[in-house]
Amino acid sequence: MSEVTFMGVPREQIPWAPTIDYQKCDYCMECARFCPHGVYEQREQEPRLVVAHPQHCVVFCRACAKTCDPDALTFPSKPEVVELIKRLRQGEA
Amino acid sequence: MAEAFAVLPCNGLDKPAGALAREVGLALREQGGALICPVLYAHQPARYARVLAGQTVLVVDGCGTRCASRLAAAGKLRVARKLLVTQACKELGESPGEALELDAGRLALARRLAAALLAAPPAVRGPQEAGFGGPVTYGQVRHDKFIFRVPTQGYFFNENNCWARVVGNRARVGISDYMQQQLTDLTYCDLPALGAQVEQFGEAGSVESVKAVADIISPVSGQVVAVNEALAEAPELINEDPYQRGWVAELELADFQSDRELLLDGPAYLALVKKQAAQYHP
Numbered sequence: 001m002s003e004v005t006f007m008g009v010p011r012e013q014i015p016w017a018p019t020i021d022y023q024k025c026d027y028c029m030e031c032a033r034f035c036p037h038g039v040y041e042q043r044e045q046e047p048r049l050v051v052a053h054p055q056h057c058v059v060f061c062r063a064c065a066k067t068c069d070p071d072a073l074t075f076p077s078k079p080e081v082v083e084l085i086k087r088l089r090q091g092e093a
Numbered sequence: 094m095a096e097a098f099a100v101l102p103c104n105g106l107d108k109p110a111g112a113l114a115r116e117v118g119l120a121l122r123e124q125g126g127a128l129i130c131p132v133l134y135a136h137q138p139a140r141y142a143r144v145l146a147g148q149t150v151l152v153v154d155g156c157g158t159r160c161a162s163r164l165a166a167a168g169k170l171r172v173a174r175k176l177l178v179t180q181a182c183k184e185l186g187e188s189p190g191e192a193l194e195l196d197a198g199r200l201a202l203a204r205r206l207a208a209a210l211l212a213a214p215p216a217v218r219g220p221q222e223a224g225f226g227g228p229v230t231y232g233q234v235r236h237d238k239f240i241f242r243v244p245t246q247g248y249f250f251n252e253n254n255c256w257a258r259v260v261g262n263r264a265r266v267g268i269s270d271y272m273q274q275q276l277t278d279l280t281y282c283d284l285p286a287l288g289a290q291v292e293q294f295g296e297a298g299s300v301e302s303v304k305a306v307a308d309i310i311s312p313v314s315g316q317v318v319a320v321n322e323a324l325a326e327a328p329e330l331i332n333e334d335p336y337q338r339g340w341v342a343e344l345e346l347a348d349f350q351s352d353r354e355l356l357l358d359g360p361a362y363l364a365l366v367k368k369q370a371a372q373y374h375p
Contacts, residue, residue, distance in 0.1 A: 007252055007355060036305055060253055060294045060310045066157035069108065071179060078294050086355070 006059045009088045016081055017054030018064060022047055024072035031064040031073060039064070098173065099141075099148045100126040101134065101165055103155035110178045110189040113203055114155035117176065120207035121151060131164055138168055149173035151210060155189075159283065166281060169326050175286050176210045220319035220343050224260035229336055232363050234271075236370040241271045243363040244336055249353065250362035251294065253310035256336065257356070259349060264313045265340040266297050271366045273335045276302040279328040284320040285309075285342050291317060293352045297342050300331065313352045315344035 004011040017039065018031070027048050032040035041052035051057075059081070065073040102118030105111020122128045127144045134141055150170045154161045154177045165172050182189055182202070190199050231242040248256045254272035257264040273279065281301040291297050297311040298320075320342050324330060331339035346352075357365060 034306070058253065061308055062296075063299065063306050063308050066159075066299075066306070069156060069158075071156075079292060082292075082294055082355070 004055070007085055007089065009085055011055055011059075013088055014059055014081065014085060015076055016059045017051055017057040018062075018073045018075055020047075020049060020051060021072045021074065024070045025049060026070050026072075028069065030067040030069070034067045035064050097148050098126050099129055099144055099150045100153065101129045101131060101150050101161050101170070102153040103161045103178070104131050105155045105160070106193070108155060108189075109191060109193060109199075110182075111155035112193050112195060113182075113189045113199060113206075114153045114161075114176075114178045116195055116200060116203035117153045117178065117207045117210070120204050121153070121210070124207065124211060126151065131161055134168070135164055145170065152176070153210075154178065162283060163281065166283075166325050172325070174210055176206060178206065181206055181209070221260070221263050224263075225258060225265055225337075225340070225343075232359060234363060234367045234370060236367075239274060239370065241269075241274065241366050241370060242336075243269065243271075243359050243366060245359040245363075248336065248359055249312055249356040250359075250365075251310060251312040251356060252365065253294070253308075255297075255310050255312055256362075257312040257344075258336070258340075259313070259346070262346050262349075263318070263343055264315065264346055264349070265343045266309065266311050266313065267340045268300060268307075268309060268331060268335060269362070269366070270335045271369070272307065273300075273332050273339075275305075276300060276307060277304050278302055279331050282324040282328040282331065282341065284322075284324065285317045287317055287320060289317045290347075291315060291342075291344060293355065297344075300328070309341055311342075311344070312356050313344060313349060314347040316347070317342050318345050319343040 006014055029042060032042055037056040039051060039053050039057045041050050042048060062075050100118050100121045103111050103114035118128055129141050150165060150172050152161045152165050152172050152175045156179050187202055229244045232245045234241045248258050250256050254269045256269055257266045279300050279302045283299045285298045291311045293314040295311050297309045299308045321340050
């Protein structure tokens with residue numbers, strides 16, 4: 001299978017994925033049920049919810065955060081990631 | 094606001110953001126707004142028929158569930174302005190707090206949010222009809238029983254399957270045919286606020302179908318000068334005609350030359366759809 005890219009940049013070089021604040025998370029699992037890309041995984045042991053596949057996260061999508069009542073999900077800054085993508089594209093050129 | 098208005102607040106009494114939204118509603122009532130109880134309105138909308146007749150509505154959502162916005166959309170209310178308390182708090186560097194009972198600081202914050210909502214620029218410059226009504230020619234990708242259309246010129250795309258049609262210093266944005274077919278029948282479109290500044294790759298609303306919810310990731314940066322109000326009553330316009338009648342917002346462009354660097358033209362996006370369709374519909 002060919003390498004997964006986003007805007008011409010290898011996906012693995014783009015640090016876009018949710019971070020779970022375990023102080024706030026109440027393990028309702030809404031985000032895991034919501035995300036169609038399988039970013040989250042539920043576990044038997046603590047922590048019972050993990051970001052298992054950050055590379056599956058759609059760059060710039062934050063839709064799962066809207067399902068989070070305790071507001072436990074955060075994402076990187078969009079402008080910073082856009083800048084990084086620009087730099088990586090230029091480097092490649 | 095000079096004209097009469099009604100206020101539909103979230104009444105989420107079990108969450109701090111909901112309690113704050115309720116307080117914002119009360120502060121707006123002091124400014125002359127007619128208060129609508131969301132619970133009674135959901136149950137017996139006729140009770141507010143007189144209050145709502147001819148009035149614009151300010152919607153105050155507590156959290157991202159946006160119950161009040163959904164209620165307003167279901168009732169086809171004329172929404173003039175919207176506030177999402179959790180987001181507005183973040184923008185101000187504030188927090189809705191942890192307690193359901195509001196302390197003096199939270200009460201002051203509620204007043205600030207109410208005042209900001211009333212003072213927000215109306216940005217009623219409105220849509221620019223000229224230029225956006227022109228004919229569109231399409232290319233297409235076939236995959237199994239699916240046909241995905243992509244305009245061949247005049248449109249620019251990001252890899253989040255959203256488009257911008259640029260005419261002069263304005264652009265309309267929306268979602269692509271590929272994305273609407275992935276989502277299937279749309280049931281709700283959350284429009285961005287008039288006057289909002291949107292960054293490139295920032296959110297310009299969201300769409301919801303029976304299957305999924307997706308953010309609309311704006312291909313361009315600028316100020317929202319118009320929204321497609323027809324979508325409030327008929328989100329299916331996006332399914333029927335995603336590139337024209339299904340436009341979501343119109344932006345006054347901030348820096349299209351810079352935005353353009355990170356966008357695909359029609360033929361390049363068509364190639365991307367071909368690749369994505371092959372991966373997702375094996």
